[in-house]
């Protein structure tokens with residue numbers, strides 16, 4: 001046998017011995033991102049978020065959800081204040097007078113409806129952490145696979161209650177996770193505000209990389225000054241997470257989108273407009 005034929009046969013054998021498991025016919029990735037209004041409300045004293053500063057200063061917070069269209073389906077990041085708050089004329093009055101009084105100018109359900117997306121079409125979701133202003137509507141999507149850090153999931157709630165409904169399908173994470181394996185949507189472990197707080201790095205085709213920081217930081221000024229709210233569970237972890245976010249922003253040339261920062265969100269395109 002000629003050497004060239006022998007080589008060709010050997011190459012064929014090599015190719016045939018590798019089972020074909022997946023043919024990638026189309027590009028996979030994130031296609032667009034919608035910013036949803038998931039709450040707004042005043043707090044009479046912002047100083048717990050900025051210890052040593054702003055004593056008695058009133059501030060308005062916003063609460064934000066992000067709906068992401070991936071080639072494989074819809075992914076929802078954070079679910080905001082419960083939709084039931086929309087029908088409370090004075091908002092959700094907290095027991096602590098210095099906490100935020102949440103209002104719901106628009107329901108999450110109405111904003112999805114405006115986009116023609118049924119709750120049952122959301123295949124995957126994630127929450128930055130388990131606080132009620134982020135998990136208020138998780139059970140609107142009982143079928144959506146919830147991505148949450150194990151440290152957050154296992155963190156006992158009030159009266160030792162679980163923080164998530166035990167029957168809800170869940171992926172328990174112990175660190176970073178490339179959700180679809182194509183690098184377009186990556187959950188980043190950023191503990192400190194809570195034991196299993198996480199952020200989301202989204203790579204959009206035109207807009208580029210965006211880092212959704214949840215409550216790893218509450219305002220741009222807190223990020224720039226590395227200011228840590230008094231209610232965070234760990235200062236050390238918060239500092240490390242802020243540095244991880246800063247390093248990721250630099251490496252990915254990402255924009256930092258802060259969930260509760262009203263000044264920032266006032267300048268953003270809200271759903272039904274979108275970022276692609």
Ligand SMILES: [Zn+2]
Nearest residue numbers: 131133134215
């Ligand atoms: Zn929050």
